[in-house]
Amino acid sequence: MLVHSRAGKWATWAVFLLLFVPLFAVPLLVILAASLATNWSGAFPSGPTVERYSAATSGDSLQALTTSLVTAVAASVLALTLGGWAALAAASLRKRGKRLLDALFILPVAVPSVVVGLAVLVAYSQPPVLLNGTRWIVILAHTVLVTAFAYQSVSAAVRRLDPMYEQAAAGLGASPARVLWRIRLPLLLPSLTSAAGLCFALSMGELSATMMLYPPDWTPLPVQIFAATDRGSLFTGAALAVVLMTATLLVLAAVSRIRTRASYR
């Protein structure tokens, strides 16, 4: 529409590809290729192998994967409960209260995640609650970090909700609890599941806060990837990264299937 001549179009597309492919496609392809190679010091990787994957899906690495999955699921469920509840409560408040709740629940996005890690570490390494050295401190930090995103997406969905349905239900004599359970939550289900997917992906890739407070027996996958690359095993790191990306994408795909089933309403 903007460029009409044929040559101009092709030139524009060429520039686009020249920028897009090296910057965005190549990094992911490079990681994928490196995870299957033993050596890469020329134009192409050499020594194809799948051994790294058997290493990346057993022993410590397998444990790191399950650690990451458990942490991400727990943090997403907690964050969705907390953020969703807060978003629903905020919707029924007056302007002032709503703005206060907005500010409170969006604050964790603005605070650097390393600082969130530091804060949780400082607070829960001392009485009354000692969580340092347990898995709970990691899950707690992840929950804090992703709650803001859950709150944001649920409250955006609540704002778009047509008030007609709940008013009709209430008019027909449904109690507020029944309206919430039978009308609002089902209507919100598509956005709840997409918020869950977002929270899950963020928590799977979380490194900054985790580096501050992970205990030795609860090392999530990103920490394992960093440990591998830090000691020079870049290829192992690449294989672990592919495992991380695949796991994230599989769960996201599963979650989006729930969404399509629910959104026919």
Added chain:
Amino acid sequence: MTTATTATAVAPRTPAGPVPGPAPARSRSVPAWVWALPPVAVLALAFLYPLALVVQQSVTPDEGGVSLDPYADVFASEVFRSALTTTVWLAVGSTVGCLVLGFVLALVIAFVPFPGGKAVARFVDVFLSFPSFLITLALLFVYGSVGMANGLWTDVTGAAEGPFHFLTTPWGVLLAEITYFTPFVMRPLLAAFSQLDTSQLEVASSLGAGPVRIIRQVILPEALPALAAGGSLVLVMCLNEFGIVLFTGAKGVTTLPMLVYSKAILESDYPAACVVAVVNIAISVGLYSLYRVVSRRAGA
């Protein structure tokens, strides 16, 4: 219309004015704000209380008592000052880079459509769900000291080592940040472009305006709010970026989050780490509030 009248009849406390939402949620016995208390309490315990402790710890040096000495010490140190300047220029540089690149790419996807453009837009979405350090990991393979580019160079020229050493300098971090954060600019831009009425472009073009002029006078004004919102979001995220800097493993590149990490975990100097953390919070919360204001103005 009938449903609306029923609702007002049953919930008479709601004024018939333009506030339709709250009526059913406001229960008869408990005021609405009570329902907001449990999540706020949990958030306070899990986040606000720790944050307050960080501030408290930043004014309590190891020797005990309350003083501003940790601040004086940290502000006087060379490491902190260079970290502050590195953080700020890296963030500003990456933001400018992301804005330019994101604008160009989004422009092509939206206005010079090609087969597969939808797939590219979806790829950008997927890209956003990956952690940032993957980019640095990939760059290590491409430009690292034993990577692809240097290997090619030594093979072709026979030199002992290749010319690419920028990965452990701030430029490596800049490249990684621009790569990772550009999609965050593209998304709001693509959304804004999809709402732009293309007949405006056709009219401008039939009146004889060239592509550059159309971009400057028709598209850019429409895109400005989205650019502002995306740009300030990216600025905040760059200020707080940790994974990319950690993975380059460069001793020469210290940003504020990196300084927090090294003070707390590597040196166990918690008061100093808390001081840096407070400075970092102040900068990024300030900027994020600005972002909220800007994006609300933009209606995004």
